[in-house]
Amino acid sequence: MPARLIGYRWLSLVGIAAVVLIWTVAAELQVVPELFLPHPRTVARTLMHITFTGYRGGTLPYHLAASMRRVLVGFLLALPTAVPLGLAMGYSRRVRAFFDPLIEFYRPLPPLAYYTLLIVWLGIGDESKVALLFLAAFPPLSISAMSGVASVPAERIQSALALGASRAQVFRHVIFPSCLPSIFTGMRVSIGFTYTTLVSSEIVAATSGVGWMVLDAGRFLRTDVIFAGIFVMGVTGLALDRVVRLLERRIVPWKGLVE
Amino acid sequence: MTNMPVLQLRNVDYSYSARSGVVPAVERLSLDIETGSFLSIVGPSGCGKSTLLRLLAGLLFPDRGEVLDDGQPVTGPNPRRGIVFQKPQLYPWLTVGKNVEFGPKMRGLPRVERKRLAEQYVEMVRLTEFAKSYPYELSGGMQQRAALARVLANDPKVLLMDEPFGALDALTREHLQDELREIWRSTGKTIVLVTHSVEEAVYLGTRVLVLSDRPARTLADIPVSFSTNGTRGLGREVKARPEFIKVREEVLRYVWT
Numbered sequence A: 001m002p003a004r005l006i007g008y009r010w011l012s013l014v015g016i017a018a019v020v021l022i023w024t025v026a027a028e029l030q031v032v033p034e035l036f037l038p039h040p041r042t043v044a045r046t047l048m049h050i051t052f053t054g055y056r057g058g059t060l061p062y063h064l065a066a067s068m069r070r071v072l073v074g075f076l077l078a079l080p081t082a083v084p085l086g087l088a089m090g091y092s093r094r095v096r097a098f099f100d101p102l103i104e105f106y107r108p109l110p111p112l113a114y115y116t117l118l119i120v121w122l123g124i125g126d127e128s129k130v131a132l133l134f135l136a137a138f139p140p141l142s143i144s145a146m147s148g149v150a151s152v153p154a155e156r157i158q159s160a161l162a163l164g165a166s167r168a169q170v171f172r173h174v175i176f177p178s179c180l181p182s183i184f185t186g187m188r189v190s191i192g193f194t195y196t197t198l199v200s201s202e203i204v205a206a207t208s209g210v211g212w213m214v215l216d217a218g219r220f221l222r223t224d225v226i227f228a229g230i231f232v233m234g235v236t237g238l239a240l241d242r243v244v245r246l247l248e249r250r251i252v253p254w255k256g257l258v259e
Numbered sequence B: 001m002t003n004m005p006v007l008q009l010r011n012v013d014y015s016y017s018a019r020s021g022v023v024p025a026v027e028r029l030s031l032d033i034e035t036g037s038f039l040s041i042v043g044p045s046g047c048g049k050s051t052l053l054r055l056l057a058g059l060l061f062p063d064r065g066e067v068l069d070d071g072q073p074v075t076g077p078n079p080r081r082g083i084v085f086q087k088p089q090l091y092p093w094l095t096v097g098k099n100v101e102f103g104p105k106m107r108g109l110p111r112v113e114r115k116r117l118a119e120q121y122v123e124m125v126r127l128t129e130f131a132k133s134y135p136y137e138l139s140g141g142m143q144q145r146a147a148l149a150r151v152l153a154n155d156p157k158v159l160l161m162d163e164p165f166g167a168l169d170a171l172t173r174e175h176l177q178d179e180l181r182e183i184w185r186s187t188g189k190t191i192v193l194v195t196h197s198v199e200e201a202v203y204l205g206t207r208v209l210v211l212s213d214r215p216a217r218t219l220a221d222i223p224v225s226f227s228t229n230g231t232r233g234l235g236r237e238v239k240a241r242p243e244f245i246k247v248r249e250e251v252l253r254y255v256w257t
């Protein structure tokens, strides 16, 4: 890592330390009641407690696993369906004309609006949750794949044709790889949005998951659990994004270096 | 060198339909391109040079008239007619070697054969050391050489080039001119080169075609011979000779009218 970045990384750490410091001082001085702002020490202790002993019948790893399963299943079902559909939409006007209005209609809807409908159809188990997360994951993936196709330079396709590639070969060997940077951007947006939707999905009829844990803790004014839950969700969200970025760097190292 | 034309344009019209109306880019253009010749095309910006090249490539089709390749109407892009654009258009996910192998692979050549071809042409453009590098790790001039090798690996009869050196610095440009000249001499391919540089056109061509402002028509068609005498590495010297300057100025006069 270049020295420049290490310098900036220091700044990031200083920023985080400053927030923790202000938080600690505020808690020590009891600026606000402990109920509203638990002491960092309490939050750390609660974190240990729910990790090993658990919260309302499940340990933190158990809740986290339940949440991750929902997010990942939803996302991993969307990936192999949304990307090919998006590519087809980018390639064929007909396919786009057919699907675009449908996706554009449901995309801006708040997920909770149709979640109730999914529960009526699929029941209160994990199926409706996964379906909701699938629908949340879908549009960023299909749209990024579609716009990826549209932004392949025409000359890149023409040079491939002039090198003897058939239309199908052009699609597989030129258009698809050209779209990968855009698809990865879509994957990051998609994971982020899916993860945000997760908490909504766990509001209704759940007894597991970090989202549920935080919501449930709110009902009992357990702010320490809320803080611990939010911390865990934040770290997990960062980790998910980091995984996609690592994959991105391995698979599309040319991203940003070539127009 | 035979005098059989490999490519022919017969009374070709082509116009674009833009929002502002119909833009005629090429009008009643006829042209015979002889096998083994090196045709340079110059003309004012926006006159229709790229359009002409695309018609020859089979990327565009004439509104009227016909484009013939060995007497047969052109029906689309074909590996017989390789194209090099101003931007190298290499595939960033493939190494230089794999880029050069692309054409032979698409055409279904056996692995051993296409590896051999890739090696041979990577060497021809002196990039052997970088065969395993990715295009974005190369300079602009090296990328353009790789693009040239990629097209040559398909063994096209004709090489269509649209300002291939336009984006390069003057020194690299002169080096690549000499390399292209050498490749033309050693392979005997027919080359059609669109360029903004009259000097380049006169230096490399066996014939310089000067096009009029849009729609493109032939203003002048001048045979030249600096590419057939004169030796490699003497580029600057050739370009400084009085007889070279005389021809260059003659061509320039047409471009300016």
Ligand SMILES: Nc1ncnc2c1ncn2[C@@H]1O[C@H](COP(=O)(O)OP(=O)(O)OP(=O)(O)O)[C@@H](O)[C@H]1O
Binding pocket: B016, B017, B018, B023, B024, B025, B043, B044, B045, B046, B047, B048, B049, B050, B051, B052, B214
């Ligand atoms: N896709 C297009 N749609 C509409 N008009 C176009 C299109 N491409 C080119 N033209 C028009 O056709 C004319 C000829 O374009 P062309 O690209 O062949 O010019 P050129 O001689 O290659 O120019 P330059 O030297 O600047 O590259 C231009 O004046 C332009 O207005």
Ligand SMILES: [Mg+2]
Binding pocket: B049, B050, B051, B162
């Ligand atoms: Mg042009």
